[in-house]
Amino acid sequence: xxxxxxxxxxxxxxxxxxxxxxxxxxxxxxxxxxxxxxxxxxxxxxxxxxxxxxxxxxxxxxxxxxxxxxxxxxxxxxxxxxxxxxxxxxxxxxxxxxxxxxxxxxxxxxxxxxxxxxxxxxxxxxxxxxxxxxxxxxxxxxxxxxxxxxxxxxxxxxxxxxxxxxxxxxxxxxxxxxxxxxxxxxxxxxxxxxxxxxxxxxxxxxxxxxxxxxxxxxxxxxxxxxxxxxxxxxxxxxxxxxxxxxxxxxxxxxxxxxxxxxxxxxxxxxxxxxxxxxxxxxxxxxxxxxxxxxxxxxxxxxxxxxxxxxxxxxxxxxxxxxxxxxxxxxxxxxxxxxxxxxxxxxxxxxxxxxxxxxx
Ligand code: GLY
Numbered sequence: 001x002x003x004x005x006x007x008x009x010x011x012x013x014x015x016x017x018x019x020x021x022x023x024x025x026x027x028x029x030x031x032x033x034x035x036x037x038x039x040x041x042x043x044x045x046x047x048x049x050x051x052x053x054x055x056x057x058x059x060x061x062x063x064x065x066x067x068x069x070x071x072x073x074x075x076x077x078x079x080x081x082x083x084x085x086x087x088x089x090x091x092x093x094x095x096x097x098x099x100x101x102x103x104x105x106x107x108x109x110x111x112x113x114x115x116x117x118x119x120x121x122x123x124x125x126x127x128x129x130x131x132x133x134x135x136x137x138x139x140x141x142x143x144x145x146x147x148x149x150x151x152x153x154x155x156x157x158x159x160x161x162x163x164x165x166x167x168x169x170x171x172x173x174x175x176x177x178x179x180x181x182x183x184x185x186x187x188x189x190x191x192x193x194x195x196x197x198x199x200x201x202x203x204x205x206x207x208x209x210x211x212x213x214x215x216x217x218x219x220x221x222x223x224x225x226x227x228x229x230x231x232x233x234x235x236x237x238x239x240x241x242x243x244x245x246x247x248x249x250x251x252x253x254x255x256x257x258x259x260x261x262x263x264x265x266x267x268x269x270x271x272x273x274x275x276x277x278x279x280x281x282x283x284x285x286x287x288x289x290x291x292x293x294x295x296x297x298x299x300x301x302x303x304x305x306x307x308x309x310x311x312x313x314x315x316x317x318x319x320x321x322x323x324x325x326x327x328x329x330x331x332x333x334x335x336x337x338x339x340x341x342x343x344x345x346x347x348x349x350x351x352x353x354x355x356x357x358x359x
Contacts, residue, residue, distance in 0.1 A: 042322040043070065045209035045336040046257045046314065047345060048083055051076045052209045053338040066211040067106040067219030071125045074223050077207050078123050081161045085205020088122045089161040090225025093232045096168050098159035100124040101226050101239040103139075104132055107218030107249030112138055114239035115145040117232075120156045125223040127154060128239070139239060171229050203228045206238055208245065208255030210318040218320065220245050220253040227260065236260025242270035251277045252320050254285070258313035258328075262302075266293050272317050282317035283325025283349050289315050290329050290351055308352055330354045 041060035043053040052073030059069035078087030085091070092098045102124035103114035113132025116139060118124050127149045131140055140148050150156065160168075173183040206224035222238040222245040237244035237260035244260065246269035247253040254272035256263045263269075268289050275285035290313060297309055304310045314328040316335055326335035327349040334345040 040339070040341055041066075041069075041211060041213050042318060042324060043073070043209065043211040043338040044316055044318050044324045044326065045073070046207050046316065047334040047336055048077055048085065048205065049074065049207045049209050050336040050343065050345060052207065053336045054343040056209060056211050057338040057343070060211060060213050065106070065108075065219060066213050066217055067104055067129070067221070070209040070211050070219055070221045071104060071129050074125050074207050074209050074221055075123055078125065078223060081163070083205070083207075084164055084167065084225070084228075085203065086207050086223055086225055087124070088157075088159050089164050090159065091164055091203065091228035092160055092168050092225075093234070094172075094229045095232055096160065096165065096172075097232065098164070098225055099230075099232065099234075100159075100224065101235055101244075102128045102221065102223035103239045103241055103245045104128045104221045105219065105241060105245055105247040105253070106132065107247045107253070110247075110249065112241045112245075112247075114139040114241065115149075116141040116235040116239040118142070118145040118149065120146060120159060121149045121154045122157060122159060123154070125221050127152070128221070128223075138241065141235070142233070168229065175229075206236075206244070206257040206260075208238075208257055208316050210247070210253035210255055210316060212253070212318055212320060212322055216249075216320045218247050218249055218253045218318070220247045220255055222255045222257075224257075237263035237268065240264055242267050244269060246270045246273050248273050248277070250320065252282065252318050254282075254315060254317045256313060256315050259309075259311040262293050262297070262309075262311065262313055266296060268293070268313070268315060272315055276317060276319055281325065282319050282323055283327055286315035286317050286325055286327035287349055287351065290327055294329065294351065314348060325349065327351070 041057045043056045045053045056069040056073035081089035090098050099117045101116045105112040113128045115124050115127045130152050173181045208222040210220040212218045224238040226236045243264045245255045254269040256268045271289045272285045312330045316326045318324045331350040331354045333348040
């Protein structure tokens with residue numbers, strides 16, 4: 001069975017990982033540490049999803065399907081004003097309007113639903129679930145998605161919090177000296193330096209959450225406010241099935257966070273699941289997809305002085321047998337896991353060691 005753990009499989013993983021060159025030792029350790037038979041539901045998520053994994057595991061244990069459970073789990077983060085990457089409190093587009101993207105996929109039915117550039121509805125993942133179950137479509141966008149959400153009783157509300165508005169205003173006043181928006185004179189402004197060092201120019205936060213129950217049934221969700229300060233209407237990988245999320249009930253589930261444009265062009269989640277289908281352990285599948293993203297990168301604008309990507313992508317993968325893994329282009333990341341009754345953060349494997357921050 002794809003992803004099933006055997007000693008021979010582990011040796012193959014270790015050898016393949018060693019052949020990847022720049023991959024860290026922690027990639028091999030991650031593969032070994034996560035290769036096990038599940039003794040309860042297994043739920044994984046991006047690092048901001050620790051509450052989501054706990055909630056989803058609790059619901060699955062009560063008999064809720066994996067796809068419903070992960071949507072309920074990420075709702076906690078969508079409603080959190082302090083998470084500026086998702087739902088309420090998410091960072092807005094360049095005009096100061098919050099636009100949300102989300103997708104869901106159900107393993108047993110191989111059905112999916114998604115919304116993109118949805119405004120004024122706090123829980124886009126729940127709307128995506130309605131698209132999956134109550135339409136013959138796979139993706140609704142913009143005004144049509146909002147109209148559909150309202151028809152299903154979703155409340156329209158302002159999603160831009162004061163804190164997110166202040167962050168947007170800071171970006172707007174400092175990102176160009178060729179417009180009429182000026183930063184305050186007092187107190188002394190260090191925002192421009194922060195922007196120049198990449199500190200707050202753009203962010204790609206997102207939450208992906210995937211689950212498998214004891215019957216081997218899978219479900220996944222990815223939800224986001226997308227790239228901060230984006231051009232209105234920009235859609236990332238999160239609501240694109242095969243890019244930001246993919247589930248095949250015979251194999252596993254995968255999702256992504258980070259620079260969506262890079263994931264879309266490499267069919268990230270689909271490629272990860274296909275690599276697991278070929279027998280790659282989850283962490284190995286994630287690393288291979290990231291290597292592919294790096295190999296396909298040609299634009300010098302997106303490279304650092306050493307020719308490596310100046311952005312990050314993280315891939316998350318969960319196999320049908322409960323083995324799991326996550327990897328990033330750059331070191332220092334974590335992901336959330338609930339397995340064997342324990343909810344925790346684990347380190348992601350990675351391709352490149354992040355250089356120490358310049359002073
Ligand atoms: N991965 C989230 C986005 O690029 O929109």
